[in-house]
Amino acid sequence: EDQVTQSPEALRLQEGESSSLNCSYTVSGLRGLFWYRQDPGKGPEFLFTLYSAGEEKEKERLKATLTKKESFLHITAPKPEDSATYLCAVHDNYGQNFVFGPGTRLSVLP
């Protein structure tokens, strides 16, 4: 059974203080790993897809990396508008479902 865990559960950063969020997964054949951002009361917004170990993707202050067991979302010099819950999800080779992690709630203080 596919499983996704995320750590930490919550993270408080000062503006400009870089950090990383972790997503650990077990999956029977990875088809893709996804990162989403979710603001309170809204639906998740797609950020990145990673397909294979060693792959990296960047968007503004965010950089996602992937190994065979985990993915990291690095946040460089965050701003208060980066405050949100970040969700990780995996899609395996055998079905249509995406398995989501519980999320990391990020707060960036000015």
Added chain:
Amino acid sequence: DVKVTQSSRYLVKRTGEKVFLECVQDMDHENMFWYRQDPGLGLRLIYFSYDVKMKEKGDIPEGYSVSREKKERFSLILESASTNQTSMYLCASRMDRGPTNTGELFFGEGSRLTVL
């Protein structure tokens, strides 16, 4: 831009009422999904549909049914709402890119249902 529209952002219903949640996507996506999201439990799949009139149970289908009569529209039905179905419901759609590739899910804004 892909747009997934959920008909109601907030609903309040009474126990035993029938509830319809509607979702429409405008990108001709084959796959559509209904999730519910609860604190501490994350997103859990209720049902998905990979084509018109086709549906598959997800992880928590009990107490729910779905309908997909047209490609762009996927409805979630609660035949007799109960208090434990109070939750945020999220619809998503996805392009089917075949068995060797995967497309991301695009989500609607969510429907927050409260059952009293």
